[in-house]
Amino acid sequence: MAGRDNLHPRVRCPPSMAAIEIDRLTKRYGDLAAVSDLTLSIESGEVFGYLGPNGAGKTTTIRILLGLQSPTTGTASVLGHDMTVESQRLDALERVGYLPSNPRFDEQSTGREVLDLHESIKGGERRDELLDLFTPPVEREIREYSTGNVQKLGLVQAFMHDPDVVVMDEPTSGLDPLLQERFNEFVRDERERGTTMLFSSHVLSEVRRVCDRVGVLREGELVTVEDVHDLLDRSGKHIRLRVAGDPPENAFDLDGVSDVSRWRDGGETAFSFTFTGDVNDLVAEFEAYDLRELDVEEAPLEDVFLTFYGESDA
């Protein structure tokens, strides 16, 4: 089909229209607000990571977005269609793929039977290509599948009709590292093709590798939405080093240094700290000492996000 290769991704929807629009979404169960006044906009072709601890409301948001549950107040729309209105929702779902957390299929069916059913309803132009990539054992009954195989079948089912938007809830949980990496690569390729993807996760290292933007949800409220790289820049580097001897108190006391630890180790002193300042200043500081060892690492996103959902959970 024309326009479907990596060099010329098909235009998924008019660039002016957001692929996913959530406006003041609230979902209450009695007194409990699972989601509270959530407003979020995901652009066409974006890969958006939706982060938060268990119970934060990520799955509720996703299920409302897909029309499995209805909001208490607020709206959710996909590709310009209001997902609370059935006729509009059905139009949107033709172009949407969904992978729930813990996908479940009829245990007595084979993978092939399930995919045949899905194909007969929503289409399956990419089915063979995805089966080559993810290889669930389609001839066997699903009750014999391992978690990884169920997830693979779920991925095939979610993408087989070449949707414009794919929503995934914890897509890598239960996958071995090899499969996780294959999934990440797949997401990057999909991004090249212009597919919009929303996925919730608490595997932060994956989010950092594939997402454009990240939203953090905590107790039903959206705490922040940021570009992944901005977050990483803000979080700085972790520095570990060793110098000979016993430097003075004010060693490495520069702008941008925080969380300093130091300890003696034989004839050397070790330091570890977070650094968000100018790297040149740090290099200048090294000249004063006999540097024996130096490790520089990106701060893990965990540390950054703990500031968003760490404090009152302790």
Place this chain on the structure above:
Amino acid sequence: MLELARYGARKRVRGALALSVGLSAFSVLYAAFYPSIATGFDVAEYVDALPPVFVEAFGLRAFGTIEGFLATELYHFAWIILLGVYLAYSAAGLVAGDVESERMDILLALPVSRGRVVTEKYLAVVPEILLVNAVVAAVTWLATHAIGYPVAATDLIAVHLLSIPYLLTCAAIGLAFSVAASRASVAQRGAMATVFGLFLFETVVSATDYAWLGAVAPMRYFDPTAILTENTYDFLAAAILLAATVVLVAASAQYFRRRDV
């Protein structure tokens, strides 16, 4: 069109065959039993000794003939009670089972309306109902001929055909519980209790001055004894059952349209 119904029906083939074999065996068993009743048993005395409610419940008024005997043993007992309760139970798992196991999530992400999901799941049960009736009708015809007390094919066709609206209604009762409950076991218990409860209710009130209350029970509209022994075919009753089925399925679809899953 009807992809979900066809898929569902395919999944039920094995169960339908098992049910057909089981009920056929039941029919053969009772057919084999009949000759000793016909010759060595004073039916009139037996029936007179029973409370009228009991006679009414199992259509025992014509127990002495093969038609009356089958009407009681096969059609009142196995069809009205066993198969009616079983279909209500089976249909009760249709939606609630998928909701409980979270299979419904992937299903509802397909571009199919909620109403279509409910209706097609219900329709998946229909071939099973037809198959069981076709198989057992044939087996019963053969069995009664084999024992030397043949039942006319027209009688058997009539009773099986007229049982179908009744069985459809029982399944529709199961479906209604299935869309309202969130757990299959709750729906199944509710559906079975309702069908059996309606049977008991209809039986008990029919012997009283409040017999008209029994109009709410589907059993009121299917009388195998009348069909087999008197050749009375109540098409209006069948139409009422079909209407009740349509109402129950439509109401179930409408309810499911609005609920959170």
